[in-house]
Amino acid sequence: SANFADPTSLDLDDEDRDLDGPVQICGISVMFGDYEKTVKEPTQPVSPSFPLFLVTDQEHLLNPPPNVTTAWTRVPVNSSLWQEDCLRPEFVGAKNNPCDRPFVFNIAKFYKMQFHRVPQMREAGCNVVVWLDATIRIHGGTFLGHMAHRASRGQNLVAYIQERHANGTLAREAIESRYGKYGGKQSPAFGPPQHVWEQYQYYLSEGYREGWFRNEPWYDEFRGVERNDGKYGVFITCMVMFDLRRSITRRFLDCWWRENVLRSTQDQMSFPYCAWKLGVPIRALPDKENSEGGATHNAYFHKMEHGM
Secondary structure, three states: OOOOOOOOOOOOOOOOOOOOOOOOEEEEEEEOOOOOOOOOOOOOOOOOOOOEEEEEOOHHHHOOOOOOOOOEEEEEOOHHHHHHHHOOOOOOOOOOOOOOOOOHHHHHHHHHHOHHHOHHHHHOOOOEEEEEOOOEEEOOOOHHHHHHHHHHOOOOOEEEEOOOOOOOOHHHHHHHOOOHHHOOOOOHHHOOOOOHHHHHHHHHHHOOOOOOOOOOOOHHHHOOOHHHOOOOOOEEEEEEEEEOOOHHHHHHHHHHHHHHHHOOOOHHHHHHHHHHHHOOOOEEEOEOOEOOEOOOEEOOEEEOOOOO
C-alpha cells in the first residue's frame, strides 16, 4: 500500500534543490504524424514571456516559413533520449518498449512523461513545466505566470478534474478506454491493443482502492471547488503543471513512464495510480483561484477537438 505523507512536508528532503529560488516555468507540447493538423498559437501574447517548446517529427513544422510568427520553439525528435530505457531489464520485452514499439503515440508519451530529459529544456533552465496537449490553445496571456505563482507557493501536480465522470472512479475510465484508440483497431499511430481493463485489475491487485484519498487530511484543500467532490480521483491530463524542484515530481514522472511502458499508453489510468503509489496528492482544478469552467474551456485555455 502507499505510504502517505503530510503534503505540507512533502519533498523537503536532501534531494530538493532551490525550492526558494526563482521559478523558471516552461511549456511543452508534441505534434507527431498528422493526428493534429495545426500549431495552436496563443491568442494573446504570453506575458511575461516564458519558453514554449514544441517537439515534432514533421519537417514543415520544424521549419515554419519566415513570415510565420510563432511562440513555440521547435524541437526535433531525438531517439537517443530513450535508448537506455529500452535496455532496462524490466523494460526488455515490455508491451510498449519504445525501441520495439516506436509507434508515434508511444513516443509522444515519452516527451509527456520524461520532458526533464530533453536537452533544450534543461538548457533553458526549466524547473517548473506545464505539459500541454497539442489540442490546447492558450487564450489567457497570464496563464503561465499564474502557474509559476502557484508553484512559488508550493503547488505541484496541478490538473483538471475529469468532469464527465459522475463518481471519479478509475473503473469507469478503464471501461471507457477499452475501445477507440486504445483498442488497437484505429490508426497504427496508436499501436496495438492496450488492455486497459487488465491494467485496472492489476492496480487493484496492487492494493489500489477507489476513493483512497477521502480520509486524507489534505483532501478538502486539494479537491478544488466543492463540485469536484464526487469527481476527484480521475483527471484530464491535457494540462498538468509539474514542479521539477521537488524530488517527488521526478519519482512521479518515472512511475508514470514505467506504467506507460509496462501496461498502457492510457495515461489517465496511470496518473492517479502513481499518485496513490507514491502517496502524493493531485491538486485539482477548478479551485478557488480559478473556479470558472473546466478542462475544455476556462480562463487559461481552450481545448479543441482532436484533428484540428
